[in-house]
Amino acid sequence: MNENRVGYLEHExxxxxxxxxxxxxxxxxxxxxxxxxxGSHFRNIEQNFPDLDLLAFDRDIExxxxxxxxxxxxxxxxISNYFIDNNIDSISGIxxxxxxxxxxxxNHLRGFSYSNDGPLDMRMNQNDDTNAYDVVNSFEExxxxxxLFQNSGEKNSRRIAKDIxxxxxxxxxQELVNxxxxxxxxxxxxxxxxxxxxxxxxxxxxxxxELNEIQESLNQIKxxxxxxxxxxxxxxxxxxxxxxxxxFNELTxxxxxDVSIPVCTCKNEQLYVYGKKKKIYPSDLEISKNPRASSAxxxxxxKL
Ligand SMILES: C[S@@+](CC[C@H](N)C(=O)[O-])C[C@H]1O[C@@H](n2cnc3c(N)ncnc32)[C@H](O)[C@@H]1O
Numbered sequence: 137m138n139e140n141r142v143g144y145l146e147h148e149x150x151x152x153x154x155x156x157x158x159x160x161x162x163x164x165x166x167x168x169x170x171x172x173x174x175g176s177h178f179r180n181i182e183q184n185f186p187d188l189d190l191l192a193f194d195r196d197i198e199x200x201x202x203x204x205x206x207x208x209x210x211x212x213x214x215i216s217n218y219f220i221d222n223n224i225d226s227i228s229g230i231x232x233x234x235x236x237x238x239x240x241x242x243n244h245l246r247g248f249s250y251s252n253d254g255p256l257d258m259r260m261n262q263n264d265d266t267n268a269y270d271v272v273n274s275f276e277e278x279x280x281x282x283x284l285f286q287n288s289g290e291k292n293s294r295r296i297a298k299d300i301x302x303x304x305x306x307x308x309x310q311e312l313v314n315x316x317x318x319x320x321x322x323x324x325x326x327x328x329x330x331x332x333x334x335x336x337x338x339x340x341x342x343x344x345x346e347l348n349e350i351q352e353s354l355n356q357i358k359x360x361x362x363x364x365x366x367x368x369x370x371x372x373x374x375x376x377x378x379x380x381x382x383x384f385n386e387l388t389x390x391x392x393x394d395v396s397i398p399v400c401t402c403k404n405e406q407l408y409v410y411g412k413k414k415k416i417y418p419s420d421l422e423i424s425k426n427p428r429a430s431s432a433x434x435x436x437x438x439k440l
Contacts, residue, residue, distance in 0.1 A: 149176030150370055150429045151418050155231060156184055158411060158436045163364050165228035166191050170212040170353065172199055173237040181231075188228060193218075195261045195344075196240065211261075213349050216356035229366040230357055234350065234376050236260070236340065238428060244309075250336045253310040258336075258343045268339045272312060277301045287338035287347075287375065292320050296335060309336075337373070347375060354383045358407060361439040366411065368436040377415070377433055384410065384437050408437040 149155070155177060159167070164187035169178045172194040182190055194200070195211045210218055212232065219225070240260065241248050247257030247268055258268040271283065277297045284293035299319040306312050316332050323331075341347060354367070361367060367384075371377040390406040416434040423430045 148426055149180060150233065150426065150432045151416070151422070151434050152177065152180050153422075154416055154418070154434050155368060155370075156180065158368055158434070159185065159188075159229055159231070159366055161364065162188065162229045162366055163362060165189065165226065165362065165365075166224060167228045168193065168215065168230040170215060170230055171233045172203065172205070172207045173233065174199075174239055175203055175205065177231055177233060178205060191227075196237075197262060198239075199237075202239075209261075211349060211353075213352040213356070215353060216360065219360055225360070226362040227357075227360050227365060228362060229368065230361070231368045231370075232350070232353070233370045234346070235372045247309055248336070248340060250309060250313050250332045253308050256306065256309060256312060258340045260344045264344075266343055268343050269307075271339055271342060272300055272306050273304050283342045284335055284338045287341040288334035288373075290331065290334050290338065292331065295319055296331075312336075341375070347379060350376060350379050351383070354380070358383075358387055363439050365439045366436050367408070367439075368434065370432055370434050372431045377435070380435050381415075384408070384435055387437055406440065408439055411436040411438050 159181070162185070167181060167185070167188035167190055169181070169190060169192040172178055172192040175192075178190060178192050181188060190205075192205060192207045193210050193212055193215055194207050195209065197209055200207050200209055208218065219227075236248055240246050244252035244254035245257075247254045256267065256269040256272055259266075271280070275283075280300055281293045281297035284290040284296060290296065296316055296319045299315050300306065300312075303311075303315045306315060312335075313332055316335050317328060320328060320331055357367065369380045371380055387408040388406060388410050389404060391400045392402040392404050393400050418429040418432050
C-alpha cells in the first residue's frame, strides 16, 4: 500500500448512475470490473448489488498496491484465458471503463500528462517492454507519423514526426511538448493544446496497444456472458467508441443476407440485443462536477 492511496479513493467513477441503471436487471453471478482503476465503480457495484460476485482486473501494477480488494493484474484481453484456467464458464456481466485513470494522469512520473514534466513513459503496466521514450527516440519518422495520424487523425503528423526525429534525444514530456509546439508554430492556444493532447493520446494508445486490447477482449468475452447479462462500455474518444459500436452492431445483427434473398443463407446467430441503440451521455451536472466525464459515452448490450 503506498501513500497515493488517498488520491485513489477520492475520485468519483464516471456515469455511476447510468451504470447502475444498466446493470440493475443483471442476473446473479460473477460480475467483472475489467478496469478497476481507483475502484469507484467496483465499490459502487459492491454496495448496490449484493447478488453480484465481483471480480476485478487491471493491467497497472500500481493499482494493486493501492487497493483494498483483490485485483487480478491482467490485461482485459487475457480475461477469457483467466476464465478458462479457473473453470469460470459464465458471467453475469462486465464493465469496461476504458483509457487512463485520473490517478495515472496526475502522477507525473508515469509520463501520461502533458501538463507536468516527467519521464516519457506512458506504460499502463511498468513491466511492459515498450515505453514512449523508445517510440519517440528510436522509431523511424514514417512510423511516428503513422502513430500520430492513425491514433488521433493528427493533420500535422508528418511535420511533427520530422521535428521529433531531428530533435532527438527527447528526454521528458515537457521536451516533447516543446517540440510539438515549435513544429506547429504560432497558432491559437486552444489549437496548440488540442494538438499536444492528440499527440500524447496517440503515443499512449500505441504504447499500450489500446485499440487491439478492446477488440480482442470484446470478441472473446461475448461467449461468457449468460442470458440477460450485460456488456457495458464507457469510452472517451471516437476510436474507442467506433470499435465498441462495430462489435456491438455485429453482436446484435441477426442476418447478413441481402434483403432480396427470401431464405437466410448466412446462418448468422444473433447473440445480443441493444439495451439502448443510441449511446448514452453523462448529465450536465456530472460534467460540471467532473470535467473528465465530458468526453464519456456509454453503450451496452444484453445477452439473449
Ligand atoms: C478510466 S480508469 C478506470 C477507473 C475505474 N472504473 C474506477 O471507477 O476507478 C481505466 C483503468 O483501466 C486500466 N486499463 C486500461 N487498459 C487496460 C487493459 N487493456 N487491461 C486491463 N486494464 C486496463 C488502466 O490501468 C486504468 O487503471
